[in-house]
Amino acid sequence: MKISLKWLAKYIDLRDLAQQPDKISELLTQGGLEVEGITDQGASLKNVVVAKILEKEKHPQADNLTLCKVSTGNETHQIVCGAKNHKAGDIAVLALPGAVLPGNFEIKISKIRGIESQGMLCSEKELGIAAQSEGIMILPESAPVGEPFSKYAHLDDVLFDIKVTPNRADCLSHLGLARELCSLLGRSLEFPTIPAADGRESTKKLVRLSVEDTDRCPRYAGRAVMNVKVGPSPEWLKKSLEAVGLRSINNVVDVTNYVMMELGQPLHAFDLEKVEGKHVVVRPSQPGETMVALDDRELKFDGSELVICDAKRPIALAGVMGSKESGVTDSTKDIFVESAYFVPWTVRRTSRLHGMDSDSSYRFCRGIDPDQVVVALNRACQLLSEVAQGQVCSDHHDHYPRPLVRPRIEIDLKYIGARLGIPIEGVEAKRLLERVGCDVSGSGQKLLVNPPAYRGDLKLAEDLGEEILRLKGYHNIPETIPAVTKDPTPHHRQFDLEEKLSRDLRSLGVSQAVNLSFLSSDFQKKVLGDEAGEKKEWGLTYKAKPVFLKNPLNQDLNAMRLSILPGLLKNLAFNVRHGNKSGRLFEIGPVFWAEQRDDLQGPRPYSEEARLGIVLWGENEANWIKSSGVPLVYRIKGILESLLDQWGLRSYQFDPLKTAASFLHPGQSGRIFAEGKSIGIFGTLHPGLLQALEVDVEAVGVEISLEGLFAGQPRVSKMKPLPKFPSVTRDVAFLADRGLAAADIKKELLKGAGALAVQCECFDVFEGKGVPQDKKSLAFRLVYLDPQKTLSDDEVNATHKKAVDGAVSKLGVSVR
Amino acid sequence: MLDRINGLFEEAKLAIAKATTSESLYEVKVRYLGKQGSFSGILKEMGKLTPDDRKTIGKRANEVRDELESLYLSKESGLKRSELNSRLEKERLDITLPGEKRMVGSDHLVVRVTRELCEIFGRIGFSVRLGPHIEKDFFNFDALNIGPDHASRDMQDTFYIDDGVERKTGEFSPWILRTHTSPVQIRSMMTEKPPLRIMSPGGVYRSDSDVSHSPHFHQVEGFVVDENVSMADLKGTLGFFAREFFGSEVKVRLRPSFFPFVEPGAEFDASCPLCKQKGCSMCKGSGWIEIGGSGMIHPNVFKSAGIEYPKYNGFAFGMGIERIAIVKYGVTHIGAFTENDTRFLEQFRS
Incomplete structure (x- = not known):
């Protein structure tokens, strides 16, 4: 979220830190609100000033350039300019030598077509204040010549990009962040008082309110504002919103957004004329009801959503978005401003159901401050009367039948201190908890704590422990190593065996690869063929039914792999394409298929099995020792034989396959049969397949089930006496x-x-x-x-x- | 007879001197000193001599034979030496030609770093547990205090399995690809009795992909459940890891953060091992590098896993393998981890 330093400074005295945004950033980050970026607007506008064009002539060497004399008050500069929209007497923006414009564009004195230019007249785009612009920026005649442009344009703000974790909904506003800074710095919050409305008309007489679902909408408030003049917002309002990344729409919508960014309370303004029967109803939707949302999407409700309706139809999806029809337009006169507390889960479900997100739903999903609903409403109405000349009704609706009770948490500081590894005194804890807005009673090691309503995340003593620690500083935690209180247990057997297998294969000259567990189902089919059913003979399952993802990133990653080989083949093709004409790779990892295989914790409709895959390619280059190598299939077989020896398998053999594997050469492939059962297959990769992959070297592959290989492992050898007689x-x-x-x-x-x-x-x-x-x-x-x-x-x-x-x-x- | 002996002596001396190979020398030896050789012939005739003659001649014959023996031996060793020398000269090979090299396979960095971590934590009593990649939402979310409507489910961009069931928009199969290795924490707590000191390495999946994220990457998670475990133990354990893994001068710091399954939660950073906190591109000038997340295990997690709390307490931490491999081994693009280019892999043979 973008937070403006100028805006923050309205609620907290930051004069001592205003010139050190890095310090504020560090403070927030150490407090748990990570600052991911700082934009210092002024820094990129240093040496950029308001200037007057005194003279404009044609550049003597170039028809499409002009030569200007530009005054900055005390001095006159000669500037070459390529724009066409300026004339003598215009007030413009001049970047002087030393300025570094956005995009790291440094301004220097330079010669342009033989004439010296002592700076640059800038466009809005060059100044970084518009995405597109034509010609240079021309300012009103009243603009003070010589003044720094950042001051003139109010572009002297510092913006923090803050990662607010989902538990800290209270920090999704400037007031919230200022409050947090107050806690961290031990300062006090300053918030403007909102004058009471003095309008003649009454909201309650004008608008009827019925809240039919108080479980999902515990609080609903609203106030009518009459005779608003909808139009563009004043500059300060536009600038405030633009600085934090919101687009200005009109003064009414801008006010609702401003209050959301100020207080964290999402608001919505209805055009009162469009509210049928002047009756606002908060109720569950009826199946089949429809609504066209502000973003023009047609929504069809299924009865599960909470909606805001008028006498006839839904006019808003609660907490997410209003309807287009009831929205504020240029011709709107009277409005009804809604400020409500919807429970997080209902907004989350509807927003997920309809795939709709908004700044408003984002805040409701995380939980807003129910105590601030009316404050925000009144703040908005105050601003509406200021910027849209609306007449605010003298009263407002506030349906809040069961005010939320703040939790009362018992905290045992002795226990919390032991858990945090740092002793905590009662007096200190009380002081720190009060700094984050809690009411604290009790004394000594046991305290009773009421967290403030805006801190919905503080539910347990452990949560309060974190608050104490946060303010004390995580850097104060000492470092200790936990005592071992019982015999360490062995690693998972599969981890140790895979580790040994990797080591042995590396010693046999094969390098380890790691591939994604998902791939394109088409590619998988291309490699494995349409092999249906289990191949008992191979000791491997290439089930016809792979596991598909519901929401793959793309169709190239839509299915879980059934085999290690397709990934290794991809690596092989990649390597050959990059000039690695020979190589050896193995991979150890899981394969997946859709078949029931239960585990200790219940039924599982999916099976996972660890496999070993190997590919060798190329390697037949002559060297001075041997003029040609052996066929690769014997090399891979040799590697397998060495491996099986290393693993102490008492008997093994390699038989030709009875059922050919579509990806292997039918005359150069076999199964690996060890100690009475098949554990995998090996062979030369099918030349047709290699051709399809544009691999022009010979290649062989292996796939082994680790369940088969790992049976009875690890084996411990016992000495056998050596033969006494010669052979x-x-x-x-x-x-x-x-x-x-x-x-x-x-x-x-x-x-x-x-x-x-x-x-x-x-x-x-x-x-x-x-x-x-x-x-x-x-x-x-x-x-x-x-x-x-x-x-x-x-x-x-x-x-x-x-x-x-x-x-x-x-x-x-x-x-x- | 004496003359014959002396004559033979001279003859034999000459023959020994003239011999150029050890074979011809040996022939000389056989001819003069062998059983059938000249001297043996003479000695056989000794019986016919008078005792006095026998004595003088015998003495002389023995002198001559001894001298010839020693001449022979010294000649023989000279010849053998020069013969060996000429053989060595003949056998000279061009040792600058390539040797018959055995291929040496290399590590994949993900596997290497996983092994390094498991070795480091193994030394302070952690043991490895593994779990399935296709996981039930209960183990991945609910049991970890991430309820179905918890806002932090948004943090995890989850891949869902297509189980063929038609559902409303926004509803998915309970079977997912695990988004972290934390489900192993729950599975271990459910099947084993505390005290526990466990780490779970392995592949995890999140549906984002850009220049710095792969949709399938690797993590190691570790956790301890025991009586009297504190956040200081967490910090000490992470400090030990960081010093072992990155270098003895490295420091760790904890920063408050939020993960639903821990309270308090903390990000943990290591002081930049590359620039020693002078500021570099790896640490973006800050002197610190984000390593992973950690915290004290949330009471709700103990509740779902059936661990008696607060009798038992615990901490947990997790980190991305690729992330720390990038820091330690200077890998410049994440594609390197999945392309399996042999020129990349071969850099990690040692």
């Missing part, structure tokens, strides 16, 4: 069909060899010279070991033969 190694090479999987041969070899074989790996693959066209050569190394004795050559030979024979007979391979 024996035997190699064998087979000629096999090219389509035969190495894993199948390995399986047969191990089956044939029995328990003596402790290791069996394919260590060489060869196709080409000496191998028939449709065949490949696969070489295996087997390691035999008997834990009980040293194996003899004969035993090893016999076992090895059984292993080889088994493979030959089962798979139709031949020994090479």
Whole structure:
């Protein structure tokens, strides 16, 4: 909210601080009202003065420029000017060298087309007082030549931009803020007395008032003002409103806005002639009723709103906005000014229901001061008689059947002091609480406190504790470390395991990525395809039903991710586009889908599961050691094997997928099967998909369910004795069909060899010279070991033969 | 016979001197000193000699053999040395060629800073709890003293889940994306018994997006529930964190502020670690940097979570991970956190 220093100074003596807006800002910020910006109008208008144009000639070198002699009273300056709207004798605004105009535009003596210009004649736009302007600003002849322009134009104010937290509705006005400064500084508030109205007519005789819903409208006041002359506001009123960011409309509307900015009470003025039957009714709306609001929106009510009506129809949505028809226009003569207290929740609901916000609803939603309703009404009427020559009726309506009772709060200072970590004396507490407007009784450590009506946020002793602390100063709190009173508990298991997983993957050369949890559902579909249902085989759920957002920022972020891969693919494409032709990324994070999965605290219609995703791309560049790399799919598989080893998984294998994944290369993909169950899939990313993403390098991807990987973790290894007897190694090479999987041969070899074989790996693959066209050569190394004795050559030979024979007979391979 | 011995001696000396490789030297050794070598042949004939001759000749033969042995050994070591030298010379490699580097993965700053925070707070007894990202409004708002009509629901620009139910304008599904990690506070208080000392890191969501806000960012929240906990403990805990995280010279200050789930509420600032309070663009000349929000847990929160108050008291604090990563690591744009440009990530390998 914008607050004007000049305006504030009407209610509090700030003469000692007026030249130090930084000090005021610091004071407010330390008091809990954060000042987010300060605008010092005068600062940008330094060295800008009212000046008279004595002579005007054509610039000798340029047809579209003029050369002027300009007087600032004592001195005459030569000025080159590009405008066309001025003539000799005009009073204008001159920026002299040294002036820094808005936008950090510094004025210096300069040569323009060969002629020296000793300043600049300014337009309204250049002075920062209008968004658009044509030509230079011409002032009335009466403007005093030589006077600083800021003084002449009353632009010598300082404006604070203050972030008012939702609990401090009382600070949404100049009076409120002045009151707050008084509390902080220990000064007293000065508020002008409002003279009693002396009009001849009576509001109560002119207007009938019925309040049918006092729960939602505990107080409703109104006063009629007759024969107003609607027209433009006087300069002081316009300036006051413009300074705090409001547009001047007409004198009547401006007065209601002025009082709102002054006292925090939203007001509304009805054209009395348009109030049918001169009857004002405050009641719930009827379903189907309609109203055209001041902003031209057509509203249809559903019966839940509180509305202000005349004898026939709604004329305002309570606390939010009036109707267009009943509003004040140039032809309005008599008006009815409303000042009311609507309860916050009703205004909040209607404002949300109709998506309508106003300065008025903003204040009602946060809660206004019910005690000030009539004060504000009278203030407005006083101003209306001053600026619109209205005749204020001698009386007013004030329907307030059950005045709100201010709470009585017991406060135990011993407890509050212990809670705040700072001892508080009774006398001090009393003094500080009285400074914020509370009535305090009692003595010693227990006090009884009545907070003022405008501080609706003070409900509990704890709230009063904050007030005491705020005035004492938060800087007085000492620093202590809380004592540990029981054994610390371990971290959530998933946090520790994810931490270990990240560390292991980094050690395997993969960098960590973090992506948004939501993405475009179209992109997600493009990557994952229309995979319906659960893929049990994969150990992952790519449910057809993602979770959608009701109010996404945009359609590119409309659904929760079903998989880690789409985000990583986006990163991959981004990197390739930016010249990072190779790279490795992993991400650990949740995926979401719409399926019931309850937790300790009740039913949940949505499922969340942590996953690991990895992508590798590029990486096949030749270096001087190797002229070409292995296919990437083996590199990712190697990373996975190392990882599973690091995690102590006793058995794992990688099988070709039975159901192809649409985003993976059908011939270069598989599932990860560990300790008897599927935990994820891996493979070369589908070339079609990469092409669609304009990725021109080879890339592979992995997705693993962490639930699967984390089962039984963390594992603690126990030592096993080392073998006492030597092992024996035997190699064998087979000629096999090219389509035969190495894993199948390995399986047969191990089956044939029995328990003596402790290791069996394919260590060489060869196709080409000496191998028939449709065949490949696969070489295996087997390691035999008997834990009980040293194996003899004969035993090893016999076992090895059984292993080889088994493979030959089962798979139709031949020994090479 | 003596002449033969001396003759052989000279011959052998010459052969040793002439040998140029350790192999040829070894051949010399075998030829003269081996089992089948010349000297062995002579010694075999010794039996035929008279005892006196045997004595003198034997003595000489032994002298000659010992001398040849030692000549051989010194020649051998010389040859081996030069052979090793020439091998080393031959094996010279261009060690300026690139090595076979193992790739090293790097941290994501969000993960790194989260880890740093959990380590720092872990040292004073905090332990990590996690919670769901799709949260019920009760845990995100109501239980945290943010009622359905509370004005501060405006402060949180909430993403609502589309549950397919038709509702009036302004009404939404009770399922939302959590706007802070504070729901974990409620969940922990409901399932665990005090004393509690917990922190909850993780992703949070707010529906605003501009140059300095991402709609999905990360937070760490911490809270303590115990008997005799005070706001001084809060300030001390935050001071410890700030000094550990930013540097030992950093100070913290609390400023009054408002968060519905705490009373008193406070923003906490750290003295600018970059300019040491001389004024810089990071602290906008103020010497202080806003770090997060904090306060003493509101009695209504204890009530909703079923914690006995005022027997137990507590404080809570929260801060944005990206925000403090920007301060500590000088990140200049928030897009860097989600683009996952490897050139950015690789700057954080160490």
